[in-house]
Amino acid sequence: MEPTLARVLAALGSPLVDVRVAPAGLDAPVTGVAILDPDDDPADHPGRLVLLIGARGHDAVRPLRAAARHGAVAVAVKPGPGSDDELVAAAADAGVALLAVRTDARWDQVESLVHGVLDDGTPPADGDAGDLYSLAQTVGLLTGGLVSIEDTASRVLAYSRSDATAPDELRRLSILGWQGPADYLATLRGWGVFDRLRTGEDVVRVDEHAELGIRRRLAVGIHAGQRQLGTIWVQEGATPFAERAESVLVGAARVAAGHLVRRRSQQSPGARWSRDVVAGLLDGRVGADLVAATFGLDPDEPAVVVAFAASSEPGKAEPGVAELGVAELTEVVAVHAATFRRGALTAPVGTRVYAVLPAAGTGRALTAMCAEVVAIAGRRAGARVRAGIGSGVGGLAGVPDSRVDADRVLDAMPPGADVAAIGDLRAEILLDETLARLADLHDPGAAALLAHDAEHGGDLAPSVLSYLDALGDVRTAAARLTVHPNTLRYRLRRASAVAGLRLDDPSARLVHHLHLLRAAREVTAGPRRTGATPTPPAPAAR
Numbered sequence: 001m002e003p004t005l006a007r008v009l010a011a012l013g014s015p016l017v018d019v020r021v022a023p024a025g026l027d028a029p030v031t032g033v034a035i036l037d038p039d040d041d042p043a044d045h046p047g048r049l050v051l052l053i054g055a056r057g058h059d060a061v062r063p064l065r066a067a068a069r070h071g072a073v074a075v076a077v078k079p080g081p082g083s084d085d086e087l088v089a090a091a092a093d094a095g096v097a098l099l100a101v102r103t104d105a106r107w108d109q110v111e112s113l114v115h116g117v118l119d120d121g122t123p124p125a126d127g128d129a130g131d132l133y134s135l136a137q138t139v140g141l142l143t144g145g146l147v148s149i150e151d152t153a154s155r156v157l158a159y160s161r162s163d164a165t166a167p168d169e170l171r172r173l174s175i176l177g178w179q180g181p182a183d184y185l186a187t188l189r190g191w192g193v194f195d196r197l198r199t200g201e202d203v204v205r206v207d208e209h210a211e212l213g214i215r216r217r218l219a220v221g222i223h224a225g226q227r228q229l230g231t232i233w234v235q236e237g238a239t240p241f242a243e244r245a246e247s248v249l250v251g252a253a254r255v256a257a258g259h260l261v262r263r264r265s266q267q268s269p270g271a272r273w274s275r276d277v278v279a280g281l282l283d284g285r286v287g288a289d290l291v292a293a294t295f296g297l298d299p300d301e302p303a304v305v306v307a308f309a310a311s312s313e314p315g316k317a318e319p320g321v322a323e324l325g326v327a328e329l330t331e332v333v334a335v336h337a338a339t340f341r342r343g344a345l346t347a348p349v350g351t352r353v354y355a356v357l358p359a360a361g362t363g364r365a366l367t368a369m370c371a372e373v374v375a376i377a378g379r380r381a382g383a384r385v386r387a388g389i390g391s392g393v394g395g396l397a398g399v400p401d402s403r404v405d406a407d408r409v410l411d412a413m414p415p416g417a418d419v420a421a422i423g424d425l426r427a428e429i430l431l432d433e434t435l436a437r438l439a440d441l442h443d444p445g446a447a448a449l450l451a452h453d454a455e456h457g458g459d460l461a462p463s464v465l466s467y468l469d470a471l472g473d474v475r476t477a478a479a480r481l482t483v484h485p486n487t488l489r490y491r492l493r494r495a496s497a498v499a500g501l502r503l504d505d506p507s508a509r510l511v512h513h514l515h516l517l518r519a520a521r522e523v524t525a526g527p528r529r530t531g532a533t534p535t536p537p538a539p540a541a542r
Contacts, residue, residue: 003029003030004026004027004028004029004030005022005026005027005028005029005030005049005073005074005097006026006027007030008030008049008114009026009099009161016101016102016105016110016113017076017099017100017101017102017110018099018100019097019098019099019100020084020087020088020091020098020099020100021088021091021092021097021098022074022097022098023091023092023095023096023097024073024095024097026097028047028073028074028097029047029073030047030048030049030073030074031046031047031048031073032047032048032049033048033049033050033051033111033114033115034048034049034050034051034072035050035051035053035107035111036050036051036052036053036063036067037053037054038052038054038055038059038060038062038063039054043070044070044071045067045070045071045072046070046071047071047072047073048071048072048073049072049073049074049075049076049099049114050067050072050074050075050076051076051101051107051110051111052064052067052075052076052077053107055077056077056078056079056080057079057080057081057082057084057086057087058080058086058087059080060077060080060087061086061087061090064077064087064090064091064094064096064098065090065094067096068091068094068095068096069094072096073096073097074096074097074098074099075091075096075097075098075099076099076100076101076110077098077099077100077101078100078101078102078103078105079100079103084100131259132149132157132158132256132259133158133159134327134328134331135149135158135252135255135256135259135331135334135335136148136149136158136159136160136232137160137161137331138252138328138331138332138335139160139232139234139248139249139252139335140160140161140234141160142242142244142245142248142332142335142376143218143234143241143242143245143248143249144237144239144240144241144242144245145218145234145235145236145237145241145245146159146160146167146171146234146235146236146237147159147160147232147233147234147235148160148171148174148232148233148235149222149230149231149232149233149256150174150230150231150232150233151229151230151260152228152229152230152231154174154185154231156174157230159171167235168213168214168215168235169212169213169214170184170212170213170214170235171235184212184214187212188206191206193206193219197219197220197221197228197231198221198228199221200221200223201220201221201223201250201253201254202220203218203219203220203246203249203250204218204219204220205217205218206218206219208236215235215236216235216236216241217233217234217235217236218233218234218236218241218245218246218249219231219232219233219234219249220232220249220250220252220253221253222253222256222257222260223253223257224257224260224261229256229257229260229261230256230260232249232252232253232256234249244372247339248335248336248339250338250339251334251335251336251337251338251339251340252335252338254338254339254342254344255331255334255335255338258274274294274295275330275346275347275348276347277290277291277294278291278345278346278347278354278356279347279348279349279354281345281356281396281399281400282305282347282349282354282356282399282400282403283349283400283403284400287397288395288396288397288399291345291396292396295343295345296343297343297358297396298358299395299396299397300394300395300396301343301358301359301395301396302358302359302360302392302393302394302395303356303357303358303359303360303392303393303395303396303398303399303402304356304357304360304366304389304390304391304392304393304402305354305355305356305357305390305399305402305403305405305406306337306354306355306357306366306370306387306388306389306390306406307352307353307354307387307388307390307403307406307407307409307410308329308333308352308353308354308355308370308373308374308385308386308387308388309351309352309353309385309386309388309410310326310329310351310377310384310385310386311384326348326351326352326353327348329348329353329377329385330346330347330348330353332373332376332377333346333353333355333373334346334355336369336372336373337355337357337369339369340357340360340365340366340369341357341358341359341360343358344356344357344358352407352410354403354406356396356399360392366389367389367419367421370387370389370419371387371418371419373385373387374386374387374418374419384418385418386410386413386417386418386419387410387418387419387420388406388407388408388409388410388413388420388421388422389406389409389419389420389421389422390402390403390404390405390406390407390409390422391405391422391423405422406422408422408425408429409421409422409424409425409429411429412425412428412429412432413425434514438514438515438518441515443511443512443514443515444500445499445500445501445502445508445511445512446461446499446511446512446515446516446519447515448498448499448500449461449464449495449498449499449501449516450516450519452498452499459491460491460494460495460498460499461495461516461519461520462481462520463477463481463483463488463491463492463495464491464492464495464501464503464512464516465513465516465517465520466480466481466488467488467492467503468509468512468513468516469513474488474489474492
């Protein structure tokens with residue numbers, strides 16, 4: 001998917017860049033980044049973000065207009081002294097977005113950061129940068145804080161956008177300098193923070209120190225075995241941390257470890273490669289032994305697959321999701337799945353996101369984790385996310401079967417449910433599949449009854465179906481239809497007479513029931529999605 005200006009800004013954000021004007025909006029695609037010096041000869045910049053160096057304020061108006069004429073989608077400029085109203089007006093008139101870059105930011109830093117999030121075939125040396133930025137943004141949303149991901153030398157690898165929350169002095173200087181300031185790092189080292197981060201994946205709390213310009217923080221080490229690869233820091237913003245911020249950090253560290261290990265080993269181009277392997281496991285293209293060897297898992301350990309899908313409105317097709325993209329949902333699922341199980345694997349396939357959870361079982365803890373993902377995604381973007389839990393299988397080789405069951409659960413889930421397991425809906429799923437296979441079979445009795453109702457505007461078929469749904473209990477069926485029991489008895493006799501139904505024969509009764517149920521579902525538009533047997537609309541009482 002082609003990156004947009006919004007995606008680039010999500011990576012840069014405060015404190016590096018502010019948007020002054022964006023006439024075409026932030027969904028405009030960005031094809032690349034270019035550096036422009038006012039003395040350079042004009043060149044084409046189709047769809048590119050142009051970094052205008054060597055000119056500020058009034059002096060930047062002419063090269064900005066030139067960049068716009070040559071196809072630039074946005075121009076980044078360092079503001080000059082005084083008002084920048086003239087520059088803003090020029091950008092609006094030229095139809096190009098204007099980004100104001102902090103005066104103390106380095107242009108090479110900005111260029112590298114932009115390259116890190118552009119999927120234009122020229123990724124920077126640190127390969128997984130785009131994925132780390134996505135992870136940082138996700139962790140920021142889940143914890144309610146400002147996130148930075150750093151290596152063991154305290155070099156900033158990625159960070160979340162600050163938006164309306166001002167970063168403290170430590171964060172501001174770290175991002176602007178690409179590395180934590182030496183005096184601040186020495187202070188943290190003296191407090192023993194780095195020693196604690198090296199020893200395990202426990203979350204370290206750093207209290208607020210207003211006199212040092214340090215707000216409250218949470219931090220967790222990123223580890224591969226006994227080796228530390230880096231650290232995730234979260235600064236508290238305008239509001240307190242989310243209730244489960246610490247557990248989110250633990251899961252995020254495990255996800256980040258995968259990114260950093262792949263970067264160091266250079267065995268793959270990044271998270272996309274690993275997710276392709278997981279996607280291959282889900283559909284049976286990649287063997288369990290290869291996946292186990294790749295991720296250090298036991299191929300014979302029990303597992304379960306959970307499928308997540310988002311839709312902007314109930315009843316709308318999943319591909320119409322705008323607010324919550326599949327990539328963003330993937331990161332949310334990945335963080336929570338990794339928190340739940342260390343060896344969790346996550347991959348998007350089409351419009352759905354799958355989590356493979358080793359040794360997870362299918363109990364309440366798994367349901368609670370799924371419910372949390374659903375709730376967080378809903379609060380985040382107003383999108384409805386649903387989770388279908390597949391069957392437990394005896395090892396990675398059974399993952400495709402568990403994935404099929406997870407998909408079946410999503411497809412058959414009742415409208416009011418957000419999380420369901422195969423055990424909750426197995427009977428409904430099997431019944432739907434059974435009814436779907438009746439298309440080539442014919443029951444003369446049911447067909448005759450339906451034809452009679454169609455010709456005479458009758459209500460015999462719904463009456464018989466309600467009677468069969470109630471297991472032959474006339475009073476219960478009559479109450480559902482809001483008619484007198486004697487009225488229903490009359491209709492049953494009439495139905496048997498006009499259609500030759502054999503309601504006293506168990507085998508015939510089953511065949512009639514299935515065919516009438518299938519016909520009723522076709523009338524009510526598609527497969528059943530409620531937990532109770534759908535009864536056709538009750539006719540008016542006579």
